[in-house]
Amino acid sequence: MSQEAGSSRAHFKFWPTHVPTEIAPPETSLWYNLEVSAHRYAEKAAVRYFGNAMTFREIAAQATALAGWLQKKAGVKKGDRVLLYMQNCPQFIVSYYAILRADAVVVPVNPMNRSEEFKHYVTDAQARVAICTADLAVGVEQAVSELASAERLQHLLVTQYADALPPTHEHPEDAPPAWLTTPHPLPVGATAWVEALGAGLQPGPHTAGPDDMAVMPYTSGTTGFPKGCIHTHRSVMHNAVGGGTWSGSGAESVILSVLPLFHVTGMQYGMNGPIYSGATVVMLPRWDREVAGRLISRYQVTHWTNISTMVIDFMASPNLAQFDLSSLRYIGGGGAAMPQAVAERLKTRFGLCYVEGYGLTETMAPTHINPIENSKLQCLGIPIFNTDARVIDPDTLEDLPPNVVGEIIIAGPQVFMGYWHNPDETRRAFINIDGKMFFRTGDLAKVDDDGYFFLMDRLKRMINASGYKVWPAEIENLLYKHPAVAEACVIGSSDSYRGESVKAIIVLRADARGRISSQEIIEWAKNNMAAYKYPRIVEFVEALPKSSTGKVLWRKLQEDEDARCEARGAEATDS
Structure with a gap:
């Protein structure tokens, strides 16, 4: 067992009987996973996308040709960072693995970012090459034009979404939306996707190993500018293998991939894991509950990793009774706790247990997950393979006993190497305990007597009401029990008497x-x-603000409330 003194071992008695307690992922690069699957399952559908099926052989062949273009036309060298900026589509997968084949580093960028935000990724990652879709190319062009010449991109590869769409559709109701088929002009000097693939350039030998940089996703930037998280082939490989091992996914599985691939959860469960195991991915570029229901039914989807807000929306579909969910064997996710009432409806109606988990950009998705046979609702789960997770006092750094709230710290193969060009933040992010480096998550949790972790809140997200500590996540979970509440976010509101009141x-x-x-x-x-x-x-609102991955932007709501309270205070002083 990898868990050592100081960490709870109680959870091992709830460990799934069919799952090993530790795994030994391959000591190879991520590219090799695609190469192996392209040999084993050459003509098997790797991706299904609006009626178009791309085989593993086709994905590997296109990625190889694109790697040749990156090296021989764009001058990409080992360790160079290449920006990948697009919605979910087969070209994302091809580009991702082409960058890896070229021994370079994938820098996934949220496609919702605007040009001003995009500039940060160019300059911070010191990227000189980007791959994007044509609808985003104008923003890239604008961002680059505003940078100093020494900081600008030197090569831009642009694909139209239609490059991966079939000319006709067997099922007309599943024809792609207009925004996918609308062509967009290419910026001057950009290279078209079909031109790069058509050049047929062969890359040099693949030399990247498990400890070379592979992917550098950026944190959400909720405090200051987003920070690049350095991940190696080894750290990404651990969860790419572990996710399928835990959920029982293999070559016979069909995965619904709808979480954004730029985000680590979508990246691992909707792309890297299936490519490793040889599973088929059924992909959606954006969430659409009606299309998702038809795809699950038609392709007999077996595994669906999501966020709870998708399931809440899905269960509210007026066509729910028409969807055939009998093939689903695994449904779960993280990002936000699943309301108990929704989970119970999912179990009662379809016999499905929602499996919640927990992870961060810094850990390339999960560090915790619930055992399928012994899940607990609104629970992060237990530490996964080879992972040592503890709860400590954030001030004294001492281990805390069960049922006492403290900060989660994590050590494991999936933990990142540090923040890109940010040694101070890296130093603050880690703590040495008994010679082992732990990542400080900044998340507050408690561990019950069974060794299950329960998130209480972010370290800085706490309301002090008359000296009492109030954890907003707990209040939100309670509010979900009210039959009229669809969604809720709890923040603090300044109160002259109580200090803060719960809003x-x-x-x-x-x-x-x-x-x-x-x-x-x-x-x-x-x-x-x-x-x-x-x-x-x-306060009643029409909708809560959410990130592109579906997380409620509670910080924005808190900042807006703080501004209102400050304004009211200023008015009272003036009067």
């Missing part, structure tokens, strides 16, 4: 809008929560 920002269910008041929610909460916990303020 709930709520999206009501459609049938409750106009029929229930904020005061009724407050009274319900008062009757269901401790006196210091219940929200004193309730």
Whole structure:
């Protein structure tokens, strides 16, 4: 067992019987995974995308040709960072593995980023080559034009989404939306995707090994500018292999890939894991519950990793009864806790247990996951293979006993090497305990007597109401029990008497809008929560702001509230 003194071992009695307690991932590069699958399953569909099926052989052949272009036309050398900027599409996978084949480093960029944000990735990663879709090329061109000449991209490869779409569709109702088929002009000097592939250039020998840099995803940037997380082939490989091992995914599996591939969870479960195992990916560029339901039914999807907001939306579809979900063997995800009521409906109606997990960009997806046979709701789960996770006092750095809230720290093969060109942040992110380096997550959790981890909140996301500590995630989970609440986010609101009061920002269910008041929610909460916990303020909104990966942007809501409170205070002073 990899867990050592100081970490809980109680969870091993709940370990799935069919899963080993440790894994030994291959000591090879990620590219080799595609090469192996292209030999083993040459004519098997690797990706299904709006009626188009690309085989493993085709994916590998295109990635090899593109690697040749990167090296011989774009001058990409080993260790160079190459930006990858697009929505989910087969070209993302081809580009990702082409960059790896060229011994370079993939820098995935959120396609929702605007030109001003994109500039940071160019300059911080010191990238000279980018691959993007044509709809984003204008923003890239604008960003590059505003940079000093020494910082600018030297090569831009552009693909149209239609480059991977079939000319006709067997099922007309699944024809791609117009935004995928609309052509966009290429910037002056950019190279077209079909031109790069058509050149048929062969790359040099592949030399990257397990400890070379492979992928550098950026953190969300909730504090300051986004930071690049250095991941090697080894750290990415661990969870690419481990995810399938835990969920029972293999070459016979069919994976619904709808989480964005630029994000580590989508990257691992919707691309790297299936390529390693030889599974087929059914891909969607954006979430659409009706299309997802039809795809699960038609292709007999077996595994679906998502975020809870997708499942909440899916379960609300008026066509839910028409979808055949009998093939699903595994459904789960992270990012936000699954409301108990939704999980219970999923179990009652379809016999599916929602498997929650936990991970970060710095850990290339999961460090914790629930055992399928012994899942606990609204729980991060237990530490996965070869992972030592503990809860410590964030001030004294001492290990804490069960059921006491502290900071999660993690040591394991999936942990990143540090922040790109940011030694100070890297130093602050790690702590040495008994000669082992642990990553400080900044997340507050407690471990129960069974060794399961429960997230309480971010280290800095705590409300101090009259000296009582209130954890917003706990209040949100309680609010979900109200039949009128569809979504909720809890923040602190300045209070001259109590210091802070709890404020709930709520999206009501459609049938409750106009029929229930904020005061009724407050009274319900008062009757269901401790006196210091219940929200004193309730605000109804049409929708909560979310990131591209579906996480509620609570910091934005908190900042907006702080600004309003400050303005009110200024007005009171002036009067």
